[in-house]
Amino acid sequence: MVTNVLSQEEVKELLHPVKDPFLHRTLEETDGVKEITIKEEKKHVSVKIGIGKTNTGEQMQLQQEIVGILKKNGATTVGLRFEQLPDETIEKFQPAAEAEQEKTLMGGGKQPNFIAVASGKGGVGKSTVTVNLAMSLMRLGKKVGIIDADIYGFSVPDMMGIEERPAVRAEKIIPVERFGVQVISMGFFVEDNSPIIWRGPMLGKMLNSFFKEVEWGDLDYLLLDLPPGTGDIAMDVHELLPTCKELIVSTPHPTAAFVAARAGQMALKTDHEILGVVENMAYFESKKTGEKEYVFGKGGGKKLAEVLQTQVLGQLPLQQPYEEEDEFAPSVYQQDHPIGKEYHKIASKIVAKIEE
Numbered sequence: 001m002v003t004n005v006l007s008q009e010e011v012k013e014l015l016h017p018v019k020d021p022f023l024h025r026t027l028e029e030t031d032g033v034k035e036i037t038i039k040e041e042k043k044h045v046s047v048k049i050g051i052g053k054t055n056t057g058e059q060m061q062l063q064q065e066i067v068g069i070l071k072k073n074g075a076t077t078v079g080l081r082f083e084q085l086p087d088e089t090i091e092k093f094q095p096a097a098e099a100e101q102e103k104t105l106m107g108g109g110k111q112p113n114f115i116a117v118a119s120g121k122g123g124v125g126k127s128t129v130t131v132n133l134a135m136s137l138m139r140l141g142k143k144v145g146i147i148d149a150d151i152y153g154f155s156v157p158d159m160m161g162i163e164e165r166p167a168v169r170a171e172k173i174i175p176v177e178r179f180g181v182q183v184i185s186m187g188f189f190v191e192d193n194s195p196i197i198w199r200g201p202m203l204g205k206m207l208n209s210f211f212k213e214v215e216w217g218d219l220d221y222l223l224l225d226l227p228p229g230t231g232d233i234a235m236d237v238h239e240l241l242p243t244c245k246e247l248i249v250s251t252p253h254p255t256a257a258f259v260a261a262r263a264g265q266m267a268l269k270t271d272h273e274i275l276g277v278v279e280n281m282a283y284f285e286s287k288k289t290g291e292k293e294y295v296f297g298k299g300g301g302k303k304l305a306e307v308l309q310t311q312v313l314g315q316l317p318l319q320q321p322y323e324e325e326d327e328f329a330p331s332v333y334q335q336d337h338p339i340g341k342e343y344h345k346i347a348s349k350i351v352a353k354i355e356e
């Protein structure tokens, strides 16, 4: 039993090795031990600690850890206050901390560039864009994976003509490879499209296992097809993947663009970079005259990009279903198809944004 009264120096020494739960650095490195007061007669130690993010569950755990350390070393009572570290300190350590968190999530392997494909409304072509963007990135020489997390419609397997299910090897799920792209879909784990009532925590868990239990290998890009809207899963993604960037898909209709703005604002609120807006079903091109008809209105994508302070990366025309496409993969456009070329341009812009 320790009976002597702690000195300020001793308290500092005891707390210096403790780690900031967000910056993953010791309090010594972050200069997080801000104030120490000791009332000797009562062995009361009072400290102020600066951390990367306050008022969280992690802060509560840290609080317990610090109180435990000080009591074990002679303090009878402990007063603890937290404050946010100065912006410069957070900016200095945050990028490395985020990369570390994602690396752990991916089982310590190479960390890919994460791109979440989001939309406000369903049916605007989010999954079509995800699949074709993945194909174009692959054609640009990138190693690409897709997580189909759209629980309201697992459309990626059908769109890519995938019928097989993932194999399991050494307790890891092996993604299905199709056209050189690695695919994992929630649909692989659901029997015959039977309805499931997904609740927030279940979704988070499912997503978590898609990172931890899937053998992704060394990917350059991992695309996430999110459910439409701004729900729980988008929140989970933002929490799990701090470096995840977002691509917003919308139709040119003002209402669709308005709803998509909400999805985008959610990304901005959580400090996620928006790569840009893809306007789908932007126009219909007459085969006879080559004239463009703006059947769903005009300008929604541009307005949306303005609101989100980003740019329109591409506009994709309305296409008659199954026109000339591969019947085994009805939504995948070939490289030399006019829409395939459009996707190629979008993918090149994204690579330039992320890698340059």
Ligand SMILES: Nc1ncnc2c1ncn2[C@@H]1O[C@H](COP(=O)(O)OP(=O)(O)OP(=O)(O)O)[C@@H](O)[C@H]1O
Pocket (backbone or CB within 6 Å): 119, 121, 122, 123, 124, 125, 126, 127, 128, 129, 150, 152, 153, 155, 227, 228, 280, 281, 316, 317, 318, 319, 320, 321, 331
């Ligand atoms: N440019 C387009 N022209 C014509 N049809 C399209 C176009 N883009 C997508 N579609 C079709 O619209 C339907 C919805 O597309 P998709 O599933 O990609 O949308 P989504 O936004 O992912 O929808 P959900 O969130 O409901 O899954 C599909 O049948 C798809 O083939």
